Amino acid sequence: MDSTSRLYAVRTVVDMSKHQIEHDIELTRKIISENGMGLVAIKDGKVLTQAQDRGVRPFVKAVMDLGEELCGAVIGDRVIGRASAMLCIYSGAVAAYTPLVSDTAVEELKIANIELVADERTPRILNRDGTDVCPFEKMTEPLKSSHEVFHALVEFFENKH
Numbered sequence: 001m002d003s004t005s006r007l008y009a010v011r012t013v014v015d016m017s018k019h020q021i022e023h024d025i026e027l028t029r030k031i032i033s034e035n036g037m038g039l040v041a042i043k044d045g046k047v048l049t050q051a052q053d054r055g056v057r058p059f060v061k062a063v064m065d066l067g068e069e070l071c072g073a074v075i076g077d078r079v080i081g082r083a084s085a086m087l088c089i090y091s092g093a094v095a096a097y098t099p100l101v102s103d104t105a106v107e108e109l110k111i112a113n114i115e116l117v118a119d120e121r122t123p124r125i126l127n128r129d130g131t132d133v134c135p136f137e138k139m140t141e142p143l144k145s146s147h148e149v150f151h152a153l154v155e156f157f158e159n160k161h
């Protein structure tokens with residue numbers, strides 16, 4: 001195979017992967033909006049996990065249960081704040097869809113080169129009462145790496161809830 005043929009073959013694989021990612025993003029959008037799911041992970045057109053529960057807990061559980069299987073997946077989450085963005089990074093996601101994303105999440109995903117499709121952007125994610133910043137946004141703010149965020153969230157859910 002000459003270099004031109006190799007380049008064409010590589011370009012074709014990249015185009016196919018990009019097409020699959022775009023398809024998976026649309027599928028996550030559909031599942032979140034039409035089926036009311038709070039979280040869905042899709043890879044190569046297959047649903048790896050989905051949950052109706054709200055908040056970051058289902059995503060932490062998915063990372064714990066599926067581990068490396070999430071690498072290369074598209075994550076759909078009803079709300080992506082910094083905690084969920086860092087879980088996308090930690091899990092090796094290639095893209096994310098959300099109806100609502102925070103500014104800090106956008107920045108973290110951009111730095112990690114994770115494609116993001118969001119319907120709406122907000123400066124900060126608020127708690128469920130809308131009276132203060134989301135507690136997981138506060139918890140993860142001082143943490144630097146996705147590894148630190150994941151382990152802090154695991155510890156929080158194991159010890160407190």
